[in-house]
Amino acid sequence: MPATQGIAAGHQPPVISCRQLSKRYGSVEALRSVSFDVERGEIFGCIGPDGAGKSTLFRILATLLRADSGRATVEGLDVQKDFRAIRRRLGYMPGRFSLYQDLSVEENLSFFAAIFGVTVRESYPLIRDIYGQLEPFKARRACKLSGGMKQKLALCCALIHKPSVLLLDEPTTGVDPISRREFWEMLARLRQQSITIIVSTPYMDEAMRCDRIALVKDGAFLQIEAPQSIISRFPQALWSVQGDPMYGLLKDLRRHEDIMAAYAFGDAHHATVRSERITPRQLGENLKALGYLNVEVKEIQPTIEDCYMHLTADS
Amino acid sequence: MRNTLARSAQHLSIYVENLTKRFGSFTAVDNITFSVERGEIFGFLGANGAGKTTAMRMLCGLSKPTSGSCVVAGYDVSREPEKVKQSIGYMSQKFSLYEDLKVWENIRLFAGIYGMGEKLIASKTEQTLAHLGFEAERNTLVKALPLGWKQKLAFSVAIFHEPEVVFLDEPTGGVDPATRRRFWEMIYQAAERGVTVFVTTHYMDEAEYCNRVSIMVDGRIEALDAPKNLRQRFGASGMDAVFQRIVEK
Numbered sequence: 001m002p003a004t005q006g007i008a009a010g011h012q013p014p015v016i017s018c019r020q021l022s023k024r025y026g027s028v029e030a031l032r033s034v035s036f037d038v039e040r041g042e043i044f045g046c047i048g049p050d051g052a053g054k055s056t057l058f059r060i061l062a063t064l065l066r067a068d069s070g071r072a073t074v075e076g077l078d079v080q081k082d083f084r085a086i087r088r089r090l091g092y093m094p095g096r097f098s099l100y101q102d103l104s105v106e107e108n109l110s111f112f113a114a115i116f117g118v119t120v121r122e123s124y125p126l127i128r129d130i131y132g133q134l135e136p137f138k139a140r141r142a143c144k145l146s147g148g149m150k151q152k153l154a155l156c157c158a159l160i161h162k163p164s165v166l167l168l169d170e171p172t173t174g175v176d177p178i179s180r181r182e183f184w185e186m187l188a189r190l191r192q193q194s195i196t197i198i199v200s201t202p203y204m205d206e207a208m209r210c211d212r213i214a215l216v217k218d219g220a221f222l223q224i225e226a227p228q229s230i231i232s233r234f235p236q237a238l239w240s241v242q243g244d245p246m247y248g249l250l251k252d253l254r255r256h257e258d259i260m261a262a263y264a265f266g267d268a269h270h271a272t273v274r275s276e277r278i279t280p281r282q283l284g285e286n287l288k289a290l291g292y293l294n295v296e297v298k299e300i301q302p303t304i305e306d307c308y309m310h311l312t313a314d315s
Numbered sequence: 316m317r318n319t320l321a322r323s324a325q326h327l328s329i330y331v332e333n334l335t336k337r338f339g340s341f342t343a344v345d346n347i348t349f350s351v352e353r354g355e356i357f358g359f360l361g362a363n364g365a366g367k368t369t370a371m372r373m374l375c376g377l378s379k380p381t382s383g384s385c386v387v388a389g390y391d392v393s394r395e396p397e398k399v400k401q402s403i404g405y406m407s408q409k410f411s412l413y414e415d416l417k418v419w420e421n422i423r424l425f426a427g428i429y430g431m432g433e434k435l436i437a438s439k440t441e442q443t444l445a446h447l448g449f450e451a452e453r454n455t456l457v458k459a460l461p462l463g464w465k466q467k468l469a470f471s472v473a474i475f476h477e478p479e480v481v482f483l484d485e486p487t488g489g490v491d492p493a494t495r496r497r498f499w500e501m502i503y504q505a506a507e508r509g510v511t512v513f514v515t516t517h518y519m520d521e522a523e524y525c526n527r528v529s530i531m532v533d534g535r536i537e538a539l540d541a542p543k544n545l546r547q548r549f550g551a552s553g554m555d556a557v558f559q560r561i562v563e564k
Contacts, residue, residue, distance in 0.1 A: 049491035050462050146364030174488055176362040176517055177555060178562050202489045203518075217491070247503050263496050266520035266553060267542065305492050312493065 013076055015040050015165055015196040016061065021070035023056050023219075030056040032219040033070065038198060043191050046200040047207045047304065048216030054200040055095050056219075058169045061198070062092040074165055088116070091163035093154050095170045095200075101143035105134050105153055108142055109160060116161035126193070127156045130186055148179030155186065166190065168199040172206065184209045204305035215308050222311045227304055234302040234310065236260065237275035239283070240268040243292035252290055256283070263309060270306055327386075328353045328480045328511035329374065334383035336369050343369040345534035346383065351527075353479070356502060356512040358522050358542075361531030362562050367515055368484075370531070374513070375482055376400045388479040401429065404473035407484035411469035414458035418449060421457055422472055429476035443471050463494035470501055474510055481505065483514040487521065499524050519555040528554070530561045537561050 014037035023031040030053045038044045046054045059065035060072060063083035072079045074086045099108045109131070113120045124131070130152050137145065142153060151171055158166060168187075172180045184206065187197055199210070207213045207227050215222040215230070223230055241262070243249045246269070253262035253271050258278040262271040273283070280297040287295045302310075329351035336344040344366045351357045361367045372378040374387055376396030385392045388402035412421045419440060426436045444450050447467055457465060466486060474481050483502075487495045499521065506512050514525065522528050522542055529539040538545060538561050542554055551557045 049494070050489035052491075146362075148363045170489075174363075174485065174517065176562075177519060177558055178362055180517075181559075202491075204492060263493070264499060264520075264524060266523040267546070309492050312491065 012040060014038055015042075016044075016072070016074055016198065018057075018061075018072045019070055021057070021060060021067045021072055023053075023060065023065070023067050029219045031060075031067070034219075034221050035070075036214060036221060036224050038196060040196050041191060041194045042211045043187060043197045043199065043209065045207055045210035045213040046198065046216050047202075047204060047213050047308065048200075049202050052216040053219040054216055055169050058092070058094075058167050058198070058200065062090060062167055063087060064092075088161065089164050091158035091161070091166045093158040093166070093168045093171055095173070097142075097150055097154065099142045099150070099154055099157060102141060104139050104141055105145070106138040108153060109156055112157040112160045118161050120160070123160050123162055126162055127159050129189060130159075131156050147175050148182070151175055151179065151183060152186075155183075159190075164195060166195055166197045166199075168197065170200050170202065172201055172203060180206070204303065204308055207304040213304070215304075215311060217312050223307075230304065230307050231302055234307055236272040236310070238300055238302045238306060239271050239273050239280055239297055240265070240300045241271050241283070241287070241295075241297050242268045243287055243295040245292075249287065249292055252287070252292075256286070258283070261309075261313065265303075265305070270300070270302075272310070326353060327351065328355070328388060329357075329513065330384075330386040331374070332384045334370070334373065334385050335381050336366075336373060336378065337381045342534050344373070344380075347531075347534075347536045349529055349536060349539055351480075351511055351513060353511055354506055354509045355527065356506050356514065356525045358525030358528035359513060359515045359531070360522055360528055360558065361515075365531040365562075366534040367531055371482060371484065371513075371515070375403060375405060402479050404476065404478040404481040405484075406469045406473040406481070406486055408466075408486055408488040409484075412457045412465060412472065415456060417454050417456055418444075418460070418468060419453045421468070422475060425472045426475055431476055439475065443475065447471060463490050463497070466490060466494070466498055467501065470498065470505075474505055478510070480511040480513060483512065485515055485517065487516065487518065495521075519553065519558055522554040522558070530558060532562055532564075537564070 016038040019035050020033045021031050022033050034057065048054060060067050060079060061074060063079050063086050066080060075089050077086050079086060103111060109120055134149060134152055142150065145153065172183055191197060210227060212224060212226050214224045241253060250262055250264055250269050253259050253269055258274045260272045260274065262269050280299060284295050284297040327350045331350065332348050334344060334347050347370065359367055373380050373385055373392060376392050376399035380393055387399045390398040390402060392399050416424065422440050422443065423436060444453060487498055502512055516522065525542065527539065527541050529536045545557045549557045549560050551560065
């Protein structure tokens with residue numbers, strides 16, 4: 001029961017605690033009785049596609065939206081009753097670019113500082129690493145920044161009042177792989193300063209950068225655990241299969257009676273296999289007999305993406 | 316010169332030579348040269364701000380090159396941009412369909428814009444809905460569709476008028492892993508029918524599904540080859556590592 005782990009182990013109270021949170025928009029159940037805790041200094045990832053309910057959860061925690069039922073606290077404060085106090089402790093980076101496009105980098109930062117009644121100078125140590133990369137462009141209007149730089153500026157603005165909790169809603173969507181990696185390196189440094197971070201992402205590979213993750217689908221949390229534990233629970237044998245041509249190979253793998261599912265994974269296909277009935281070597285021979293060239297079959301460790309696809313396979 | 320260009324362009328859906336775009340003193344696209352064969356799936360990769368969008372806008376006839384030449388589907392983008400627009404399809408994650416129109420209305424609208432006749436539109440609409448398994452959604456407003464369905468519909472609409480080339484600008488952002496893969500199978504099917512696919516993506520596993528990819532850095536194409544060859548050349552296990560090495564060089 002991961003939701004009560006922290007309390008049971010006698011740690012400090014959780015920084016974020018949700019119990020049976022539900023939210024519905026008309027006939028759409030955006031959140032279905034979601035419960036979880038986040039401990040201080042954790043990076044907690046909500047991993048799932050658009051429409052899974054991640055933004056709804058974040059907006060409830062950011063005190064911008066009321067849940068229909070259930071309870072949520074941030075730093076022990078109730079999201080409904082104590083919303084003013086929460087807003088002083090919380091930095092929120094919404095999914096859509098939220099800064100003023102017509103203000104410069106510097107003006108955006110001063111504006112957010114002024115709103116929270118702080119100065120850029122007193123918060124500077126916290127954002128120095130990130131803002132340092134933007135400083136050469138400080139006079140540039142926010143609308144003229146590249147995707148990666150916009151994200152960095154939005155992160156600076158979310159940190160300007162020195163929050164103890166950061167809510168980052170899809171901070172890396174649409175951002176190139178290099179900026180994504182840099183962004184996660186920044187989060188790792190913030191974590192060292194005991195800032196608690198909840199972050200959502202549709203990129204499954206980013207899950208490995210989190211201490212714990214929730215796999216989210218259709219408003220429900222499917223699993224809440226450390227990424228490695230989720231991987232170790234993958235219930236089937238998983239093989240990587242290569243061979244030319246790849247698209248035909250995928251279709252033939254799906255027709256094979258000992259293969260339960262096959263999906264393209266970059267330069268190889270991943271197949272879940274009834275391994276009691278066939279060996280990688282036998283499958284390789286089968287495929288060569290069908291005329292495939294450069295066939296290679298080997299057993300592999302699943303990735304989070306394999307796990308997610310397995311957990312959501314029947315829907 | 317023009318003759319060789321025209322001749323060499325015959326098997327090519329896209330032919331770009333020394334293409335450059337400057338905005339004031341800033342060179343967004345810096346003298347790029349490449350070509351894409353008919354029926355090829357070509358991945359157009361690069362960091363944010365590398366010039367991909369500017370290049371793609373020129374290829375689609377939406378922006379005039381500062382210099383260089385660019386022939387798409389047999390038409391020169393500088394001289395006949397309207398012909399180019401008629402011969403291509405375009406889909407981006409940000410905008411593709413009208414949310415407040417029904418499924419069939421979106422198909423009807425786009426097909427009409429591309430000048431297709433009523434009868435052809437009617438019969439192809441049935442075909443497309445059947446192929447997608449969307450018969451029951453004909454009268455559904457697009458905004459009520461799940462994202463994955465919208466994307467499939469947007470792609471079908473983009474190739475509905477049977478363009479020679481389809482441009483896909485980050486088509487799979489935000490969708491779940493299974494939907495992302497089903498979308499790529501649609502791309503494969505289109506390419507098998509001879510549609511040339513020009514696609515940008517930030518998912519490096521998707522770069523592997525392309526016949527060839529180019530990687531843009533600061534307005535230039537720094538690498539262009541089949542993913543397998545790029546992996547070998549850079550001694551990298553995946554396209555993610557290839558990308559990091561080229562962009563950070």
